[in-house]
Amino acid sequence: MSDIRWLDDDEQRAWRAYLRLQGSLGAELNRRLQASSGLSLADYDVLVRLTDAPDGRLRPYELQRELHWEQSRLSHHLGRMQKRGLVRREECDEDRRGAYVLLTEAGREAITQAAPDHVETVRRLFIDALSPEQLRALEGLAVQVLARLEDPAGERA
Amino acid sequence: MSDIRWLDDDEQRAWRAYLRLQGSLGAELNRRLQASSGLSLADYDVLVRLTDAPDGRLRPYELQRELHWEQSRLSHHLGRMQKRGLVRREECDEDRRGAYVLLTEAGREAITQAAPDHVETVRRLFIDALSPEQLRALEGLAVQVLARLEDPAGERA
DNA sequence: CCTGGAAAGATGACGTGTCATGTACCTGCC
């Protein structure tokens, strides 16, 4: 509690570089995806998960755990996507509180059309800028931080 | 244009890990900063830049270049911060189109009170989870991607 | 001078994310 452990120069530079990467890359990917397909990154993620789902449908809470989104964010977002005709909700017989979310034809078409360009953009802006070692390093480092984030007791290691 | 270069498994894992890192870490930092100080990460960044500025004041366009924000985002955000009493605007005599943004006393106090906790959180959740080598690797990798992002001709390297 | 283009900044509309809260339903335990 006494003194503050400020960041030293190396830490500062790494942290700021990360922040800038996050900000600029996310913004750029969003812009391009939006321009080329009318979808946001959030839309894209939802549609991908639905496409990958066994029956082409998922319970919102499953979607939520896959995406690591807050519940209300998902609910609002699904509402907007429904309004745009990308997804549709259905009642759930096994659990009357619940619901199913499923792709509409328009949704399937949108993701099918958007995916190639988007993957190409991710590759050009990100993957191809890095070596395989850098990608491995990034994955490892991300997993470490995420582990700490998800373990409430782990901050003190 | 012929075939799509989809991501292989390693690339996929790295990319998804990065996306999750970005999402979860950002959300958590925002939550904690907001709870402990009433500031958002965006507020924090603006206040830090103003604190570091020579005269405690900056032209919006300078702030914009430091933060790498869109112009209208900055303008809107400064408006909200002004409404909350964190910053103040002043006319600029050298350029009548322009303006100065400066810290108010409340703004200075807010950042002074918020900084220690926030730095400690960044350290616990992020810096301390990584080795110095990982931090260096992250910085290097971020810089590479950013270079490509900022060079419109660089995507084809 | 003066005019056309570029720069500085503000603004309205709209999609997005969060928090707090509300409602319906399920489930375990007395």
Added chain:
DNA sequence: GGCAGGTACATGACACGTCATCTTTCCAGG
């Protein structure tokens, strides 16, 4: 069987970010 607490999901209010567009001022080339 009924009730206590938890789960699934929706919603309203509000902060945030982007796009398109507008206004004012600067400046460079005639």
